Amino acid sequence: QKEVEQDPGPLSVPEGAIVSLNCTYSNSAFQYFMWYRQYSRKGPELLMYTYSSGNKEDGRFTAQVDKSSKYISLFIRDSQPSDSATYLCAMSAGAGSYQLTFGKGTKLSVIP
């Protein structure tokens, strides 16, 4: 079993839809949970991070972590064509941990 599983998609939604992106993991030591966004032919950029369990909201984006189920989600409300990108989940055991474990990424297209 891979440490982090992420459905690669692709996922295609109409503009304005609510998007749900998910990852599951197996390592109980993970404490930091990140979502990176990667536009085509660009490097990834950090979108949000969450420490331990709970929710975090930033504008149209909400990150959720359920450590009991080893399941994390990213919700995008009122999706826009500019949200079209690949979304990578990533996890680490601590703030100073050098090694992040990435999911394979989900490719999202938001159709105008």
Add this chain to the structure above:
Amino acid sequence: NAGVTQTPKFQVLKTGQSMTLQCAQDMNHNSMYWYRQDPGMGLRLIYYSASEGTTDKGEVPNGYNVSRLNKREFSLRLESAAPSQTSVYFCASSDDRHNYEQYFGPGTRLTVT
């Protein structure tokens, strides 16, 4: 403030040739990383450097060497390129108190024929 820069952007090598990928950051970060990204495999860590003068292996170090030249620069060398090293290579850096927040460069697309 350029962030993380990488050179070259594209490179084609023949099997057995060598090359060095260059990376520099201007954010005064201690931690720097080299990743490769392949379709269906995601991002995989090749090497990382916690500080100037130190380097450590990541998940896929075979066939690569690195040098942390100073605080700003971290280079990746392929001594004898193989077709399996065809990939997109990303350099990243982070503040070592927040290594979960990594800043990535634009990438180098390498093809080995």
